[in-house]
Amino acid sequence: MTRIRFNDYVSTALILLSLVVLIHVTGLFSRVDNLIFDIGQKLHTTPAPNDIVIVAIDENSLSRLGRWPWSRQIHADLIQRLKQENTLAIGLDIVFSEPDQLNPSSDIALAEAIRQAGNVVLPVLLETARVNGQLIETLPLPDLAENAADLGRVHAVLDEDGIARSVYLFEGIGTPVWQHFSQAVLNVALKQPSKNQFQASIFQQDSVANSMFSLQQQQQKRVNFSGPPDHFSTISYAQVLNGEFAEDTFKDKIVLIGATASGMNDLLSTPVSGLGQPMAGVEFHANVLDSMRTAGLIDVVPIWLSLLVLIALALLPLVWMPKLSALRGLVSTLLYFVLIGLLATILPRMLSIWIPPSAALLPVLISYPVWSWRKLEAAQRYLDQELAYLKSLILKPDAKDHATHSYDSFDARIEQVRVAGQQLRFLQNDRKEVLAFISHDLRAPLASAMMVLEEHQQLKSRLYAPLSQALNLAEDFLQASRAEMSSRADFKELDFAGITHQAVDDAYESALKKNITLEREIVDGLVWVNGNFGLLHRAILNLVLNAIKFAPEYSTVLIQLTYANQQAVMSVVDYGAGISPDEQKQLFKRFSRLKGGNAAPDGAGLGLYFVHTVAEKHLGSVDVDSELGHKTSFNLRLPVLSYQQH
Amino acid sequence: MKIAFLEDNESFAEDIVRSLTAAGHEVQHFLMGREYLKAVVSDKFDLCLLDWEVPDMSGAEVLASLRLKGNTPPVVFLTGRDAEEDIVQVMEAGADDYIVKPPNINVLLARISALHRRVNPNKNQAESINHGQLKIDLNKRKFEINAQIIKLTEKETELALYFFANLDVLLSRAHLTKVVWGTTPDIDTRTIDVHVSHLRSKLKLLPQFGWRLISVYHQGYRLERLV
Numbered sequence: 045m046t047r048i049r050f051n052d053y054v055s056t057a058l059i060l061l062s063l064v065v066l067i068h069v070t071g072l073f074s075r076v077d078n079l080i081f082d083i084g085q086k087l088h089t090t091p092a093p094n095d096i097v098i099v100a101i102d103e104n105s106l107s108r109l110g111r112w113p114w115s116r117q118i119h120a121d122l123i124q125r126l127k128q129e130n131t132l133a134i135g136l137d138i139v140f141s142e143p144d145q146l147n148p149s150s151d152i153a154l155a156e157a158i159r160q161a162g163n164v165v166l167p168v169l170l171e172t173a174r175v176n177g178q179l180i181e182t183l184p185l186p187d188l189a190e191n192a193a194d195l196g197r198v199h200a201v202l203d204e205d206g207i208a209r210s211v212y213l214f215e216g217i218g219t220p221v222w223q224h225f226s227q228a229v230l231n232v233a234l235k236q237p238s239k240n241q242f243q244a245s246i247f248q249q250d251s252v253a254n255s256m257f258s259l260q261q262q263q264q265k266r267v268n269f270s271g272p273p274d275h276f277s278t279i280s281y282a283q284v285l286n287g288e289f290a291e292d293t294f295k296d297k298i299v300l301i302g303a304t305a306s307g308m309n310d311l312l313s314t315p316v317s318g319l320g321q322p323m324a325g326v327e328f329h330a331n332v333l334d335s336m337r338t339a340g341l342i343d344v345v346p347i348w349l350s351l352l353v354l355i356a357l358a359l360l361p362l363v364w365m366p367k368l369s370a371l372r373g374l375v376s377t378l379l380y381f382v383l384i385g386l387l388a389t390i391l392p393r394m395l396s397i398w399i400p401p402s403a404a405l406l407p408v409l410i411s412y413p414v415w416s417w418r419k420l421e422a423a424q425r426y427l428d429q430e431l432a433y434l435k436s437l438i439l440k441p442d443a444k445d446h447a448t449h450s451y452d453s454f455d456a457r458i459e460q461v462r463v464a465g466q467q468l469r470f471l472q473n474d475r476k477e478v479l480a481f482i483s484h485d486l487r488a489p490l491a492s493a494m495m496v497l498e499e500h501q502q503l504k505s506r507l508y509a510p511l512s513q514a515l516n517l518a519e520d521f522l523q524a525s526r527a528e529m530s531s532r533a534d535f536k537e538l539d540f541a542g543i544t545h546q547a548v549d550d551a552y553e554s555a556l557k558k559n560i561t562l563e564r565e566i567v568d569g570l571v572w573v574n575g576n577f578g579l580l581h582r583a584i585l586n587l588v589l590n591a592i593k594f595a596p597e598y599s600t601v602l603i604q605l606t607y608a609n610q611q612a613v614m615s616v617v618d619y620g621a622g623i624s625p626d627e628q629k630q631l632f633k634r635f636s637r638l639k640g641g642n643a644a645p646d647g648a649g650l651g652l653y654f655v656h657t658v659a660e661k662h663l664g665s666v667d668v669d670s671e672l673g674h675k676t677s678f679n680l681r682l683p684v685l686s687y688q689q690h
Numbered sequence: 691m692k693i694a695f696l697e698d699n700e701s702f703a704e705d706i707v708r709s710l711t712a713a714g715h716e717v718q719h720f721l722m723g724r725e726y727l728k729a730v731v732s733d734k735f736d737l738c739l740l741d742w743e744v745p746d747m748s749g750a751e752v753l754a755s756l757r758l759k760g761n762t763p764p765v766v767f768l769t770g771r772d773a774e775e776d777i778v779q780v781m782e783a784g785a786d787d788y789i790v791k792p793p794n795i796n797v798l799l800a801r802i803s804a805l806h807r808r809v810n811p812n813k814n815q816a817e818s819i820n821h822g823q824l825k826i827d828l829n830k831r832k833f834e835i836n837a838q839i840i841k842l843t844e845k846e847t848e849l850a851l852y853f854f855a856n857l858d859v860l861l862s863r864a865h866l867t868k869v870v871w872g873t874t875p876d877i878d879t880r881t882i883d884v885h886v887s888h889l890r891s892k893l894k895l896l897p898q899f900g901w902r903l904i905s906v907y908h909q910g911y912r913l914e915r916l917v
Binding site for chain 1: 702705770773774791792794795879880883884886887888890891896897898902904905907908
């Protein structure tokens with residue numbers, strides 16, 4: 045629809061743009077965003093890293109070692125055994141907050157084992173107390189904490205749908221001082237200093253309850269999950285304790301020790317969890333750790349940047365939609381919708397960034413209807429305009445009553461156009477009938493009468509002039525109408541030089557009667573043009589006969605045909621009275637008759653109008669040069685397909 | 691010559707019959723297509739002259755029926771419409787020639803005798819043509835203008851001789867292609883135009899020299915010898 049205005053374009057864009065901003069800023073469709081994120085995590089998994097081993101406190105271990113909690117001596121034994129295996133780092137995801145009153149030696153043994161191992165990371169808890177909503181920071185026992193290689197906060201952020209997708213890099217009460225537990229394990233494995241932001245003295249305090257401070261969290265990042273639950277290599281705690289493992293199972297590996305047994309309340313729903321298949325907290329940490337060191341955790345893009353990207357994505361269909369047909373526009377927009385969804389799922393894996401796509405998806409989905417609506421409005425405006433015009437032109441009075449009903453629907457407008465179209469076809473048929481009438485029923489009897497006149501010399505002198513004038517009028521009218529109605533679809537490849545020769549041949553007798561010499565300067569070759577033989581022949585003949593009419597007796601009429609630069613110029617030059625500039629302007633108009641000279645007005649004044657129409661139909665032109673009292677030159681210019689010299 | 695004439699306009703038919711009879715032809719006039727067809731099939735005519743529009747049949751129908759009976763004389767149509775599409779329609783139907791109504795009697799007579807000559811070639815035909823400045827030796831296939839020999843190519847010569855042997859006859863492009871180029875496949879549609887253009891230029895086939903070589907709406911050609 046070329047009639048759609050710039051305004052319709054802008055209004056569509058504005059509607060889509062405000063939708064993007066509204067959806068993105070309010071997070072209206074965050075569940076859709078999360079769903080797409082989860083699909084991406086499920087679709088794009090990576091092989092489990094072979095240097096991370098989970099030691100699982102599973103049902104097997106519980107049945108072999110007794111009910112939880114176990115004596116800390118058992119953990120000390122495990123750490124000692126792992127120490128002999130030369131592990132890279134050990135993340136012990138078990139909270140040791142209260143001293144063992146019954147068996148204080150076990151605490152000492154565990155502290156000693158941790159000290160000897162030198163690469164054990166212990167967890168810190170930040171919890172809201174159930175009773176009064178106080179925030180409680182729970183540290184390991186001071187002995188253990190001092191011997192630990194590093195400390196980190198264990199936590200996963202649960203979104204409003206209860207699914208763990210992200211972690212905070214730093215958290216703390218009052219100030220975000222604690223690094224994440226996985227970060228701590230990674231520090232030890234890579235032999236980096238701790239990222240905790242405080243002095244060691246804080247370890248001296250037992251548990252700190254700072255109700256006056258709220259929980260401070262910094263740098264929320266989404267996790268790239270390596271795979272579904274049970275993706276990482278896992279070995280039962282009891283097996284490790286009893287030495288039931290192959291050699292090098294733990295050499296230079298990162299070992300994470302934690303509960304996986306379902307009764308131990310340490311299970312999370314994750315994007316990669318299927319139904320009823322939650323992920324153990326320890327495996328979540330394994331995923332966080334792996335994500336941190338490989339592609340990095342996923343950054344949530346700053347809002348100004350994501351808005352910019354989303355707006356660009358949402359408005360892009362406006363570039364191609366106006367150029368496509370309705371069906372293609374619809375299909376391409378739907379394909380584009382799917383493409384954006386796919387892109388959003390791949391982005392976290394490829395670039396470790398996340399842009400919630402819903403703010404672009406919804407506008408893209410409705411961009412087609414919105415655009416169509418604007419287009420329809422534009423179409424209606426145009427239809428109303430055209431209808432009003434058509435009505436004023438062609439509708440008959442009795443049809444007018446029917447037509448003046450207000451156009452309240454599109455169907456009504458279409459009906460109006462149909463009626464108008466019908467009227468136009470009727471008019472066209474009328475015109476054809478008139479043409480046929482002139483061609484056959486008017487011209488033929490006139491010509492017959494002329495034929496009969498030849499045998500009656502007496503009558504001829506009186507009737508010949510008016511009869512031939514009437515015949516010429518009919519002839520001119522017929523030819524002009526033919527030229528107007530000709531269609532380029534019926535044009536053929538023709539030799540313009542041959543047609544010129546033939547037209548000059550046909551004018552020979554008329555020239556002879558006035559003792560005029562027809563001089564030809566026609567290129568020696570074939571000038572191929574795309575055209576209608578009858579019209580071109582007639583146009584040249586009109587020009588030549590015109591020249592003969594206005595040329596003095598015993599003079600010369602020159603017919604030139606030249607070819608240059610893909611253009612043919614056919615000129616007819618007579619050395620007669622010439623045409624004044626004022627008259628020149630009127631020449632090619634309908635019903636314009638030349639005055640003066642010795643010309644009798646024996647035609648309808650359509651001869652040059654015919655030439656003009658034929659020239660235009662052939663994508664050419666006709667013009668006139670004249671010097672009063674000296675000469676006149678009519679030039680017919682046509683585009684040429686090719687020139688072929690003799 | 692015995693001519694079968696079909697025309698429903700009686701006063702117009704009267705004029706034509708009078709003119710043809712005056713020129714020495716034997717004309718039988720019919721008003722309806724069916725009786726015309728019956729007569730042409732049962733009797734022998736030298737030429738069929740008929741109106742393109744008759745009340746009971748269309749010109750194309752009459753022509754198709756004639757052709758179906760086989761061995762028919764040449765057919766000339768009289769047509770009231772001279773638009774290109776009308777002429778093309780007449781020629782595509784297989785007419786040998788057409789004349790726009792009302793006919794110039796001299797032209798009509800010339801066309802009739804040209805077609806008659808074509809169908810009944812004279813045994814002792816002239817061996818040379820000498821008109822205007824052009825001199826043609828038909829046996830030796832030689833062309834001269836003012837005693838100057840004009841060089842023509844093989845195909846040009848064949849095309850020229852065919853034109854001169856069929857003066858005043860409308861020769862369709864398809865027919866000329868078949869006669870001059872025979873079975874040569876894939877003749878470019880431009881080929882005939884190029885040869886005709888050469889002939890006009892080399893043999894000076896122009897009215898001031900007594901000749902006119904015309905294209906009929908790009909459908910066919912006719913070489914006319916002017917008096």
